[in-house]
Amino acid sequence: MISSQSPQKVLLMGLGASGKSSIRSVVFEGKNPEDVSDYNATINYSRTTQNFIDSSFQLFDCGGQENFISAFIGDQAEFIFSNVSIFVWVVDMSDFEQVSTSKFYFNHGIERLREFSPDSTVFCLFHKRDLVTTDKQNEAYEMMKTYFEIEGDLDIEYRTTSIFDRSVYQAIGEMLQSLILKSTKALTVSDAIQEFLSTHSDVTGIIVCNEEGVPLFEQGNYSYFMLPANLTLANYGKLKTEYTKAKTFKTTMEVDDNILAFQKLKKDLLFIGIANTSGSAQFTLVKLDKMAETVNKLL
Ligand SMILES: Nc1nc2c(ncn2[C@@H]2O[C@H](COP(=O)(O)OP(=O)(O)O)[C@@H](O)[C@H]2O)c(=O)[nH]1
Numbered sequence: 237m238i239s240s241q242s243p244q245k246v247l248l249m250g251l252g253a254s255g256k257s258s259i260r261s262v263v264f265e266g267k268n269p270e271d272v273s274d275y276n277a278t279i280n281y282s283r284t285t286q287n288f289i290d291s292s293f294q295l296f297d298c299g300g301q302e303n304f305i306s307a308f309i310g311d312q313a314e315f316i317f318s319n320v321s322i323f324v325w326v327v328d329m330s331d332f333e334q335v336s337t338s339k340f341y342f343n344h345g346i347e348r349l350r351e352f353s354p355d356s357t358v359f360c361l362f363h364k365r366d367l368v369t370t371d372k373q374n375e376a377y378e379m380m381k382t383y384f385e386i387e388g389d390l391d392i393e394y395r396t397t398s399i400f401d402r403s404v405y406q407a408i409g410e411m412l413q414s415l416i417l418k419s420t421k422a423l424t425v426s427d428a429i430q431e432f433l434s435t436h437s438d439v440t441g442i443i444v445c446n447e448e449g450v451p452l453f454e455q456g457n458y459s460y461f462m463l464p465a466n467l468t469l470a471n472y473g474k475l476k477t478e479y480t481k482a483k484t485f486k487t488t489m490e491v492d493d494n495i496l497a498f499q500k501l502k503k504d505l506l507f508i509g510i511a512n513t514s515g516s517a518q519f520t521l522v523k524l525d526k527m528a529e530t531v532n533k534l535l
């Protein structure tokens with residue numbers, strides 16, 4: 237359970253300039269991706285507490301200079317690598333010269349994890365994918381994945397990410413999901429959404445995300461809408477300004493033959509329901525409204 241014990245720990249690690257602090261500030265601090273270009277190198281590590289539904293976790297943004305990383309996997313290993321729930325390793329996939337150095341330290345990090353937190357989940361992010369041309373991205377991903385694969389029973393997830401598109405929200409959303417997976421509350425919300433989707437064929441997807449647009453729950457077939465929904469939310473859009481300011485917030489948006497219903501929930505979370513308008517739009521909206529209420533009660 238998240239709430240009972242000491243806060244869970246998330247380590248964000250990788251070579252200098254791979255993008256760790258940018259990911260932290262875009263995803264957790266709501267910074268605009270365009271504004272993160274000139275961070276100073278992180279000295280040692282910076283620890284922040286992130287509130288998350290009913291609990292919180294500690295995010296360690298670890299400095300990427302080799303002397304720091306050497307210390308993390310060396311003298312400080314026990315302190316850094318104990319009680320880790322999630323280990324995020326960030327690799328700049330556009331910087332070929334650094335890839336083998338990154339792998340070298342990744343191996344050591346994984347060894348330390350095995351030693352001090354063998355039950356943790358690892359996310360290996362091949363970052364800055366926007367710098368790789370679209371037609372090369374799949375190939376690059378496969379190559380990187382093969383290169384970073386490690387035998388053994390640690391659970392390692394590989395993703396390509398960029399702070400300039402939805403991918404980084406999606407990856408961090410999955411990371412948060414694995415943090416809350418063990419909480420009964422999360423399971424209940426997830427079940428309720430699943431149940432609702434399976435009994436209402438006009439509703440194609442439901443998403444619950446935080447203020448920064450990180451999806452905490454998402455189910456259904458909604459990929460077509462995620463981009464506009466996320467853009468309006470995560471970037472400066474009017475929607476976000478209104479939603480952040482207002483205590484209650486409810487609006488709908490029509491896109492082609494579909495309708496999106498937005499509603500602010502507790503703890504600054506946002507409910508997004510997506511439905512097609514094959515039936516009565518009015519009825520669909522009422523159902524989504526009820527569902528938002530149900531989720532709100534469960535949270
Ligand atoms: N093109 C691109 N640049 C990025 C991305 N993420 C971070 N950067 C840039 O990479 C540089 C290093 O980022 P920073 O977050 O300081 O790296 P850190 O040392 O790992 O914390 C900065 O100039 C960022 O603007 C990304 O997804 N795409």
Ligand SMILES: [Mg+2]
Pocket residue numbers: 256257258275276277278297299300
């Ligand atoms: Mg940094």
